[in-house]
Amino acid sequence: MAMTAAKRDVLLEIENLHLSFGGVKVLNEINLSVKRGDLFSIIGPNGAGKTSLLNCINMHYRTQHGGITFDGEELNGLKPHAVAALGIARTFQKVELFQGMTVLDNIKLGRHFLMKLSFLGSFLRLPNIVRDEIKHREEIEAEIIDFMGLSSFRYSPVGILPFGVRKRVDMARALAMSPKLLLLDEIMSGMAVEEKEDIASYIMDVHRDLRVTIIWIEHDLAPVMDLSERVCVLNFGTKIAEGTPDEVQKNSQVIEAYLGRQK
Amino acid sequence: MLENTLIGLVVKNASEMPDDVAMREKRYGVWSPMTWRELQENVQRFALGLLALGFEEGNSLAIIGDNKPEWIIAELGSMAAGGLPTGAYPDSLADEMAYLISYSNARFLVVRDQEQVDKILVIWDKIRDNVEKMIVWDSRGMSHYYGEYPFLERFEKVLEIGTGEEQSQKDYLLKKAEKIDPTQPAMMLTTSGTTALPKLSVLSHENLIFSCESFGEVVKMEKGDEILSAAPLSWIGEQMFNVTRFLKAGAHYNFPEETETLRKDLLELQPFHFGGTPVVWEFLISTIQAAMDNADFVKRYFYNLAIRTALKCTEANLADKNAGHWNRILNRILSFLVLRPLKNKVGLGRVKVAITGGGGISPEVFKYFKALGLDLRQVFGQSECGGIATTHKGDDVRPETVGVSIPNVEVKLSEDGEILVKGKNVHLGYYKNEKATQEGFTKDGFLRTGDAGYFGEDGHLYVFDRAKDIMTLDDGTRFAPQDIETRLKFSAYINEAMICGGNRPYVTALVSIDLENVGNWAKKRGISFTTFQDLSQRREVYKLVQEEIRKINERFPANIRINRFAILLKQLHPDDGELTRTRKVRRKFVNERYNALITDLYQFRKQHDLDIEIRYEDGRISTFKGTVAIEEVYA
Numbered sequence: 001m002a003m004t005a006a007k008r009d010v011l012l013e014i015e016n017l018h019l020s021f022g023g024v025k026v027l028n029e030i031n032l033s034v035k036r037g038d039l040f041s042i043i044g045p046n047g048a049g050k051t052s053l054l055n056c057i058n059m060h061y062r063t064q065h066g067g068i069t070f071d072g073e074e075l076n077g078l079k080p081h082a083v084a085a086l087g088i089a090r091t092f093q094k095v096e097l098f099q100g101m102t103v104l105d106n107i108k109l110g111r112h113f114l115m116k117l118s119f120l121g122s123f124l125r126l127p128n129i130v131r132d133e134i135k136h137r138e139e140i141e142a143e144i145i146d147f148m149g150l151s152s153f154r155y156s157p158v159g160i161l162p163f164g165v166r167k168r169v170d171m172a173r174a175l176a177m178s179p180k181l182l183l184l185d186e187i188m189s190g191m192a193v194e195e196k197e198d199i200a201s202y203i204m205d206v207h208r209d210l211r212v213t214i215i216w217i218e219h220d221l222a223p224v225m226d227l228s229e230r231v232c233v234l235n236f237g238t239k240i241a242e243g244t245p246d247e248v249q250k251n252s253q254v255i256e257a258y259l260g261r262q263k
Numbered sequence: 264m265l266e267n268t269l270i271g272l273v274v275k276n277a278s279e280m281p282d283d284v285a286m287r288e289k290r291y292g293v294w295s296p297m298t299w300r301e302l303q304e305n306v307q308r309f310a311l312g313l314l315a316l317g318f319e320e321g322n323s324l325a326i327i328g329d330n331k332p333e334w335i336i337a338e339l340g341s342m343a344a345g346g347l348p349t350g351a352y353p354d355s356l357a358d359e360m361a362y363l364i365s366y367s368n369a370r371f372l373v374v375r376d377q378e379q380v381d382k383i384l385v386i387w388d389k390i391r392d393n394v395e396k397m398i399v400w401d402s403r404g405m406s407h408y409y410g411e412y413p414f415l416e417r418f419e420k421v422l423e424i425g426t427g428e429e430q431s432q433k434d435y436l437l438k439k440a441e442k443i444d445p446t447q448p449a450m451m452l453t454t455s456g457t458t459a460l461p462k463l464s465v466l467s468h469e470n471l472i473f474s475c476e477s478f479g480e481v482v483k484m485e486k487g488d489e490i491l492s493a494a495p496l497s498w499i500g501e502q503m504f505n506v507t508r509f510l511k512a513g514a515h516y517n518f519p520e521e522t523e524t525l526r527k528d529l530l531e532l533q534p535f536h537f538g539g540t541p542v543v544w545e546f547l548i549s550t551i552q553a554a555m556d557n558a559d560f561v562k563r564y565f566y567n568l569a570i571r572t573a574l575k576c577t578e579a580n581l582a583d584k585n586a587g588h589w590n591r592i593l594n595r596i597l598s599f600l601v602l603r604p605l606k607n608k609v610g611l612g613r614v615k616v617a618i619t620g621g622g623g624i625s626p627e628v629f630k631y632f633k634a635l636g637l638d639l640r641q642v643f644g645q646s647e648c649g650g651i652a653t654t655h656k657g658d659d660v661r662p663e664t665v666g667v668s669i670p671n672v673e674v675k676l677s678e679d680g681e682i683l684v685k686g687k688n689v690h691l692g693y694y695k696n697e698k699a700t701q702e703g704f705t706k707d708g709f710l711r712t713g714d715a716g717y718f719g720e721d722g723h724l725y726v727f728d729r730a731k732d733i734m735t736l737d738d739g740t741r742f743a744p745q746d747i748e749t750r751l752k753f754s755a756y757i758n759e760a761m762i763c764g765g766n767r768p769y770v771t772a773l774v775s776i777d778l779e780n781v782g783n784w785a786k787k788r789g790i791s792f793t794t795f796q797d798l799s800q801r802r803e804v805y806k807l808v809q810e811e812i813r814k815i816n817e818r819f820p821a822n823i824r825i826n827r828f829a830i831l832l833k834q835l836h837p838d839d840g841e842l843t844r845t846r847k848v849r850r851k852f853v854n855e856r857y858n859a860l861i862t863d864l865y866q867f868r869k870q871h872d873l874d875i876e877i878r879y880e881d882g883r884i885s886t887f888k889g890t891v892a893i894e895e896v897y898a
Contacts, residue, residue: 152523204404
């Protein structure tokens with residue numbers, strides 16, 4: 001079946017998605033489509049279902065209803081690691097890195113599933129395995145460590161680094177998977193203003209120079225409105241608005257969700 | 264003939280040892296080499312690329328960025344294109360850059376990355392009439408800039424254009440090298456600017472190569488020696504002692520990955536020659552001391568024992584005395600077991616000769632490194648005399664002096680004690696400032712250094728201080744504030760200090776603490792603090808600094824001891840104009856800014872309400888308020 005031009009432009013399509021835990025409805029009838037090359041943000045108050053939506057996209061949660069299509073493939077029923085292999089990487093709200101391992105090792109782990117490894121080959125350090133390892137190491141150095149400005153922390157254990165840097169390492173680990181789609185889960189939460197400015201410039205660089213499509217969840221409105229191309233607003237598990245930052249800011253439902261109803 | 268110009272040296276080395284390593288850069292975590300042939304090619308291509316882009320003979324070019332091989336390629340390339348390169352400190356503020364760019368008439372800029380480009384864009388309107396192109400060597404995260412700003416050009420692109428041009432001018436560099444007159448300008452370097460806005464000193468190929476050869480008779484650099492590019496390239500110290508020397512000797516010139524990785528890179532490389540300003544040496548001591556404070560009891564005990572014994576022996580040696588058998592034997596053993604490994608850990612294990620220059624170093628700091636077993640020597644010089652006029656020779660090293668004049672350079676004193684220098688190392692003059700150039704020379708053609716000093720009986724030169732900075736107390740006692748300051752800064756807890764006392768009844772000090780070391784000290788004692796400002800005003804910290812000052816006071820005659828002091832709420836910083844970019848106190852400026860505080864120091868007040876303007880690194884300005892306590896120092 002030939003895809004139409006419009007369809008080919010779309011990287012991620014979510015149709016009529018429902019998610020509930022027992023009697024609690026978390027997500028209700030969500031429809032989204034993210035174009036290739038978009039910097040797409042999802043915002044909303046606490047408990048609006050933002051992180052749950054991300055967990056659905058990388059199939060960490062099983063949805064009751066509705067389908068997610070990524071790059072022309074149905075994701076429903078796939079395991080999270082299979083989703084990752086398709087090219088979806090993510091960062092976590094509470095940095096999930098190995099504290100005792102170095103920055104470099106953490107990033108290499110992100111690369112792990114792209115490497116051609118075999119138990120015996122690695123054990124014997126066969127030339128093709130060593131070559132493969134060197135090739136990946138070079139790519140990690142040039143495209144990730146240098147790009148994310150982590151060269152001075154290469155051999156530092158993650159546990160001793162400041163929070164802002166850890167988030168950068170988390171992002172670097174996600175980038176090591178060479179993803180088509182990067183999911184950022186509240187990457188700015190808990191950061192100081194300066195760190196926020198820093199990470200914002202890295203998000204822009206990744207989006208622009210590495211041409212990675214990004215879905216960015218954030219609690220803080222200001223940076224989202226400044227940087228994103230499209231914004232979707234969730235409230236109580238329902239999508240209440242979608243559009244450019246300007247359109248969304250003028251939407252009365254959004255204003256109500258963030259500021260409360262005017263009496 | 265070729266060895267008389269910097270360009271000639273590149274050509275000569277490239278023909279004599281084309282496949283030997285010339286430079287290395289730590290990039291992507293590995294040291295990647297560039298051979299002499301590649302260096303020559305890059306310099307030639309950059310020169311031809313510049314010319315193709317409209318650069319003309321006699322134009323100037325300003326380079327702004329951290330130490331990287333591209334800096335050297337741009338510098339030598341613009342020289343080869345007949346231009347005059349100059350450099351700005353990468354951490355300069357936008358306004359300082361605007362000043363340098365307009366003053367130097369730079370038509371082309373070569374900058375490192377987005378950080379500098381953003382700074383320049385802020386001042387673009389001020390310099391746009393003059394500057395035509397801005398060449399960027401690290402375009403990370405900048406892909407969208409090139410469409411928006413047509414005057415931006417990628418470094419790689421310039422080399423590419425040059426490669427195209429090369430087809431018709433294969434031997435451009437060789438021909439150029441044969442033509443360049445060594446007595447013509449090679450580069451312009453900023454003067455230190457402790458007293459006024461920096462001037463640009465114009466140095467010829469001959470100046471630099473002469474300094475290098477003359478110093479080479481005292482300290483030889485061999486072919487293949489490893490050196491590390493650590494000091495700013497816009498500073499004469501780096502240009503003379505590293506750039507010119509590496510070209511002359513055919514050494515390996517290594518560039519760190521980032522400024523932040525400098526210490527790790529130093530450790531990995533273990534260079535054969537190392538030089539720095541006193542600030543660098545003080546910093547090294549502070550890190551060693553802080554590390555030792557945190558070490559376990561056994562390590563600390565042996566370190567203290569070793570350094571004490573070594574200091575005893577060093578001091579005895581310097582005074583031509585005998586430290587005694589027992590000390591000598593103990594020193595041998597402990598040096599081998601404790602100090603040698605420590606020196607390796609700092610990255611100075613292979614250093615043959617280390618130099619310090621660019622300001623007075625405290626004798627304590629100097630002796631410490633001698634005790635560590637480092638052949639440290641002082642150099643006295645400035646941009647205007649090719650970076651060097653005097654240095655210590657061989658074993659004739661004395662911590663209080665700057666040694667004797669280097670071969671073929673004449674150093675003498677004027678009637679009022681100013682140090683005068685004559686030789687081929689003396690610069691051609693200040694750029695676009697004929698008046699200052701003439702004022703800078705005496706009638707008989709000696710360069711006025713602006714520093715006061717005297718010759719000791721041993722023939723060594725003693726430098727007081729900037730001649731203008733000598734202070735006189737109300738009772739007529741004359742003293743050099745820098746002497747006291749350098750001793751204060753030797754304390755691990757004091758980062759910067761400024762002494763006041765000119766036309767006042769007694770000596771006082773403004774001190775800024777070392778955040779890391781005082782912070783650690785406070786943590787160990789369970790003293791809680793929030794910010795630098797908070798920490799600086801703790802009673803305990805005042806007690807700590809008071810004790811440090813009291814110890815230092817003992818070394819000075821009673822009438823020039825520090826009587827009262829205040830700890831500043833922030834560190835003195837070049838961005839606030841309080842220090843020069845080479846980290847020297849700009850006395851006049853600090854005096855004006857803290858005038859009210861200094862007045863209160865002499866009024867027996869217990870505290871002062873400070874209200875000053877400060878600048879953040881990105882150029883934002885805000886006011887800064889707080890209460891500063893004033894303490895007395897009892898004998």
